[in-house]
Amino acid sequence: MNHKNKVLSAMEEVNKKLKKMHVCRVGTMAAEILTFEDILFEAEGVERFQKQPRNQEIFKIKEPLTIKQILDNRRGYLQRFNYCPDCGKKIDWKFLMEGL
Numbered sequence: 001m002n003h004k005n006k007v008l009s010a011m012e013e014v015n016k017k018l019k020k021m022h023v024c025r026v027g028t029m030a031a032e033i034l035t036f037e038d039i040l041f042e043a044e045g046v047e048r049f050q051k052q053p054r055n056q057e058i059f060k061i062k063e064p065l066t067i068k069q070i071l072d073n074r075r076g077y078l079q080r081f082n083y084c085p086d087c088g089k090k091i092d093w094k095f096l097m098e099g100l
């Protein structure tokens with residue numbers, strides 16, 4: 001992360017606190033506990049990686065997974081939480097996965 005992004009992200013954190021907003025973290029992906037938005041970002045990275053012909057050759061990927069498949073917790077990319085570790089709210093996975 002470059003300096004500008006660090007500053008922007010720090011400002012975002014402050015704004016979040018000021019607004020008393022809370023974005024629930026819904027699962028673990030790439031060894032981090034993330035919000036759904038960040039999980040989508042990670043899944044897009046996996047999708048892009050799998051679509052590259054060179055990677056398909058190296059990792060013997062016949063059919064790249066879709067975002068929906070990557071977010072299927074049985075595939076091992078994502079561990080879904082039932083409850084937010086920060087506030088204890090139940091995570092509505094059905095709602096989050098709608099439209100993907």
Ligand SMILES: [Zn+2]
Nearest residue numbers: 024084086087
């Ligand atoms: Zn929460």
